[in-house]
Amino acid sequence: MRRFASHRPLVRFVVRRLAALVALSIGITFIAFALTQVVPGDPIRANLGQIAQTQPDVVAAFRHHYGLDRPLPVQYLRYLWNLLHGDLGQSEQTHDSVLHDLGQFAPATAELAITAMVIAIVVGVGLGILAAVRRNRPTDHALRLVSLGGISVPTFWLALLALYVFFFRLGWVPGGGRLDPGVLAPPHVTGLYTFDALVAGQWSTFWDAFRHLILPSLVLALFNVGLLTRYTRSAVLEVIDEEYVQGARAKGLPEHVVVLRHVLRAAMTSLITVIGLAFANVMTGSVLVENIFAWPGIGQYAYQSATALDLPAIMGVSLFVAIVYILVNFVVDLLYGVIDPRIRIA
Amino acid sequence: MRTAVPIVTVLAVAVLAATAAGVAQSASRASGTLVVDNSFVIRTTDPQREFDPTGSIVAHAMYDTLVTFKGSGTKPVPWLATSWKATNGAKLFTFHLRKGVVFSDGTPLTSADVAFTFRRLINIKASGSFLLANVTVSTPNASTVVLRSKVPNPALTRILANPALGIVNSKVVKANGGSDAVGADKKDKAEKYLDANSAGSGAFVLKQYTTNQQIVLEANPRFWGPKPKFSTVVIRNMTAPTQLLNVQRGANEIALDLSSRQASSLKGKSSVQVHIDPSPNLFNIDMNMSPKVSPVTSNPHIRKAVRLALDYKAFAALGGPGSIQAAGMVPSVFLGALPSQYAQKRNVQQAKAEVAASGIASPTITLTYPAGLTINGIDFGVLAQKTKANLAEVGITANLQGLPVNAMLQQYAAGKDQMTQSYWGPDYPDPNDYQVFLPGGTAALRVNWKTGMDKPLEALGKKALQTTDDVARASLYRQIQRKLNADSPFIPLFQPSQAIVASKNLTGAVLNFTWLIDVRSVGTR
Numbered sequence: 001m002r003r004f005a006s007h008r009p010l011v012r013f014v015v016r017r018l019a020a021l022v023a024l025s026i027g028i029t030f031i032a033f034a035l036t037q038v039v040p041g042d043p044i045r046a047n048l049g050q051i052a053q054t055q056p057d058v059v060a061a062f063r064h065h066y067g068l069d070r071p072l073p074v075q076y077l078r079y080l081w082n083l084l085h086g087d088l089g090q091s092e093q094t095h096d097s098v099l100h101d102l103g104q105f106a107p108a109t110a111e112l113a114i115t116a117m118v119i120a121i122v123v124g125v126g127l128g129i130l131a132a133v134r135r136n137r138p139t140d141h142a143l144r145l146v147s148l149g150g151i152s153v154p155t156f157w158l159a160l161l162a163l164y165v166f167f168f169r170l171g172w173v174p175g176g177g178r179l180d181p182g183v184l185a186p187p188h189v190t191g192l193y194t195f196d197a198l199v200a201g202q203w204s205t206f207w208d209a210f211r212h213l214i215l216p217s218l219v220l221a222l223f224n225v226g227l228l229t230r231y232t233r234s235a236v237l238e239v240i241d242e243e244y245v246q247g248a249r250a251k252g253l254p255e256h257v258v259v260l261r262h263v264l265r266a267a268m269t270s271l272i273t274v275i276g277l278a279f280a281n282v283m284t285g286s287v288l289v290e291n292i293f294a295w296p297g298i299g300q301y302a303y304q305s306a307t308a309l310d311l312p313a314i315m316g317v318s319l320f321v322a323i324v325y326i327l328v329n330f331v332v333d334l335l336y337g338v339i340d341p342r343i344r345i346a
Numbered sequence: 347m348r349t350a351v352p353i354v355t356v357l358a359v360a361v362l363a364a365t366a367a368g369v370a371q372s373a374s375r376a377s378g379t380l381v382v383d384n385s386f387v388i389r390t391t392d393p394q395r396e397f398d399p400t401g402s403i404v405a406h407a408m409y410d411t412l413v414t415f416k417g418s419g420t421k422p423v424p425w426l427a428t429s430w431k432a433t434n435g436a437k438l439f440t441f442h443l444r445k446g447v448v449f450s451d452g453t454p455l456t457s458a459d460v461a462f463t464f465r466r467l468i469n470i471k472a473s474g475s476f477l478l479a480n481v482t483v484s485t486p487n488a489s490t491v492v493l494r495s496k497v498p499n500p501a502l503t504r505i506l507a508n509p510a511l512g513i514v515n516s517k518v519v520k521a522n523g524g525s526d527a528v529g530a531d532k533k534d535k536a537e538k539y540l541d542a543n544s545a546g547s548g549a550f551v552l553k554q555y556t557t558n559q560q561i562v563l564e565a566n567p568r569f570w571g572p573k574p575k576f577s578t579v580v581i582r583n584m585t586a587p588t589q590l591l592n593v594q595r596g597a598n599e600i601a602l603d604l605s606s607r608q609a610s611s612l613k614g615k616s617s618v619q620v621h622i623d624p625s626p627n628l629f630n631i632d633m634n635m636s637p638k639v640s641p642v643t644s645n646p647h648i649r650k651a652v653r654l655a656l657d658y659k660a661f662a663a664l665g666g667p668g669s670i671q672a673a674g675m676v677p678s679v680f681l682g683a684l685p686s687q688y689a690q691k692r693n694v695q696q697a698k699a700e701v702a703a704s705g706i707a708s709p710t711i712t713l714t715y716p717a718g719l720t721i722n723g724i725d726f727g728v729l730a731q732k733t734k735a736n737l738a739e740v741g742i743t744a745n746l747q748g749l750p751v752n753a754m755l756q757q758y759a760a761g762k763d764q765m766t767q768s769y770w771g772p773d774y775p776d777p778n779d780y781q782v783f784l785p786g787g788t789a790a791l792r793v794n795w796k797t798g799m800d801k802p803l804e805a806l807g808k809k810a811l812q813t814t815d816d817v818a819r820a821s822l823y824r825q826i827q828r829k830l831n832a833d834s835p836f837i838p839l840f841q842p843s844q845a846i847v848a849s850k851n852l853t854g855a856v857l858n859f860t861w862l863i864d865v866r867s868v869g870t871r
Binding site for chain 2: 300
């Protein structure tokens, strides 16, 4: 019982967060639904041809099929009811269920986002530590320029430039998409092609998927590399001259041990918050990067849904992104407690 | 820690460099594979439900139609139908089917499949259903198909080449939820099956359709016609800037969405071939005929003034290399196009005189355009600015109203635009498609030009619909367009150019606006 009791704050925390997740999800669906209705435009104009729009029977069939012939409150309540049963509706642009679409596009974005985040964290935090350790020296000044460049350069421009240099000029990476033409996707396990290819033992497909992943993930990571470099530098500088750090040095520990075990751990609490924010940047940046690199992910789907006024898809994407953000924040909150036991979840 | 930067740099460069070998490998893997880059506009690969550019490429490759066009032509030639005749004033059409054609599963293709396909298209009430409006189908025997139209329909043979009328294997489609009965808009469930499989007799079968990513086609071993040169075709979703790079580096590659300016920049490159031709798309100005919506544009003197004020050569130049002034509303590549000597000419002095004759002091118009929309590489905002500048020279003030496309289309369809910077893409390559610009037509109603507002013109339109002889039809449509140019709500501006860029070694890479590209006809030198 004591053991269970000791976990109660955590259970309460999780339950509260889950309740918030449900409430926020309903709120998100309402806002997405309301905004889509307020925006001038009609899905008929976006989805039927010029002549088909003038055929009453075709328009009526379209409206009936997508439930657009019902009063707005009924449409919304029906959406919520279907949502309760795991039905997110049918996309007007792909003619597939939104759940199926999300299941298809989300892994592509996840593969890209996870790789970009790993690159950003490893490189950004590494460079930030280096800048702090060598503060006010030429390395620090050079890294300041690099990080400011990463933050300032528009992602779409960088994507085009990277494609031009590394694909067109140097031929080091493939041009776009997730696989070469003619290479079939590996058997579906997670939808992450690199992982699925490994599971299936398809080494050539893994290598192909990996090569396609490199450039878009580097481009997507660059902004966050700049961001994390700056934040890590500040966070490390705040603690690098603390007494316990001096004490560690006095004990004769090597500098890299002092920095990694004592300084970085103390700086990590604030870094975790920034990494959470960095994830938001990756989700935003994926819209542009996916379009330029022909990466069939949620970003492309969101863009095309918005231009086609595809209400079920817009609602589905909004809901999906909101849940991802909430979960990321949830994980960040949990990590605070893991990194610094003094922080209690309550 | 001192070595962190070099390590990071070395790692990044090593990873990028290590992939270079893979790129070389992929080039060799692509032999036997044709790669077509296209900015996807596709909702399905079900031929009766598709009516989008990318969908038409795929449907045309997998499903045969009764008739077809050669290259970029618009004259119907035999395909599944070896012969046909039109009788009863273009109301009765009899088609004789080719013998020995089988679907990809080996089932023989008969008239029952044709009837099922056409009835399904009509009854599912999809975007392409209007193509067979007022048409019924019957099958006297297994190799004959009879189409009856309630109204004279001399355009029907050209319409039948549309990929939306690609013949499906009725047994397979029925077995997978398909229906051709009345009420098929609710009952037909075959789309899901046809998005994962093909059920046609065409040169290719569907191997993989990944939404927003790529479509993989494989040669159909049972295809009855000339064997395709490539065993695999991959159609990839790529933006135009990426296509521009891909086509220069790849082998057996085609780029479909480059603007004429982008394509022109590749002329002279040893690795590619560039073809730029006038497209059948038409950029035009619409003026509202309702005094309630605009007392200015409904004034015939103002309409005349606008027609005289526009600098047509400059508009064609904005369209890029290969663009031409549109002499009339029917594009230059279609039957009945107006010869260039009848094209409107600019006359600023006369335009000013017309403004004075209108009796309206300081005429002011709201010019609506789709903000942010680019077609054939041409930005509507730039065109609207040009129109505004031209009108200002003759004393007409145009206030620009740029709206998001969907909002603009809604306002336009409601007939509320005073003046619109507009555009028309043909649904099928026949002048009948341009009846929409006559009083009471789809486009005419959007500027409140209703039936009865120009009876002589309407009579000419009716006569053109009832005429079956192509020479006589062409003459009638030329008369119609000269009348439209004299006074109507529509001003044809220009036909933009369309470009196709392909690897140098390819043959048969030709644009056809009905299906963009016939991948079966693409070969190598």
